[in-house]
Amino acid sequence: MGSVLAASAPSPPAPGGAGLVSVPPGFTMPSVAPVSIAGSQNEEPPLPNPGAFEECHRKCKEVFPMPMEGVRLMLNKGLSNHFQVNHTVLLSTVGDSSYRFGATYVGTKQTDQAEAFPVIVGDMDNTGSLNAQIIYQVTERVRSKLAFQTQQQKFVNWQGDAEYKGENFTAAVTFGNPDVLVGSGIVVAHYLQSVTPSLALGGELVYHRRPGEEGTVMSLAGRYTGSNCVATLTLGGDGGHASYYHKANDQLQVGVDFEASARMQDTSVSLGYQLDVPNANLVFKGSLDSNWVVGATLEKKLQPLPLSLALCAFLNHRKNTFKCGFGIALG
Secondary structure (H helix, E strand, O other): OHHHHHHHHOOOOOOOOOOOOOOOOOOOOOOOOOOOOOOOOOOOOOOOOOOOHHHOOHHHHHOOOOOOOEEEEEEEEOOOOEEEEEEEEEEEOOOOOOEEEHHHHHHHEEEEOOOOOEEEEEEEEEOOEEEEEEEOOOOOOEEEEEEEHHHHHHHHEEEEEEEEEOOEEEEEEEEEEOOOOOOEEEEEEEEEEEOOOEEEEEEEEEEEEEEEEEEEEEEEEEEEEEEOEEEEEEEEEOOEEEEEEEEEOOOOOEEEEEEEOOOEEEEEEEEEEEEHHHHEEEEEEEEOOOOEEEEEEEEOOOOOEEEEEEEEEEEEEEOOOOEEEEEEEEE
């Protein structure tokens, strides 16, 4: 009798508490996969910081050659790990020849492996004109800059700006030549937001005021960044600016720049390219625009010597003018 009662007794409850179905003798429950929390494995990475608004067209502009006229001699000398000076002599047959002395100081406040603050850059020519900039990283996300320019010991321009870099946006405000007594000045506000990992949208607001004149200009911008290309479009009341940069391979980069000015009633299209030959330490840049201006620069590093040579030529077919330059950089 005891054996019968023992055989008919209910089986002990399965681990986990009440509400679970008991398993008859000789049977097993099928295995159940653990329930995963939705979105824990498919969580998207955060959007990147889009950078500064004023650098939207920078990638395309870098492949275009910079004009140079006459003979330019430059000597760079590093006095320490934080201080460097340079001397530049320009001999020109079109304009005035000049001499410039420049200095650069980089502080000890290191934010990452590539940047350190504060940064003080300045240069002065033989007439006493001075250009200087001071850049300082206030906090991890806030950066400030102060720039001023003098011409023969008289202040001409000065501006100060502050930039805030968020996780996926950058906001900046700039004050140019503010004068409270006269009631003049320029205020520029920038904002750039990452919408997707490849697309960034933003805008620019410019407010200027002086006696008898006041106005506001607004511009909207969009930038698409691919694996080997960058396309940027800026539209505003003064016109539009579009640029496209494409990296074909490690040696060739191409850029197309289009500008339309409503105030000047003029449009221009420019094509530029940059060819790098690493084995020869050679960089060649060329450009052609809709005004029939053809330009080219050739830069050659004479390693292991700390010496670089540069050749520049620009030909304007419409005005029948030609400019040629030669540069030597030591250090």
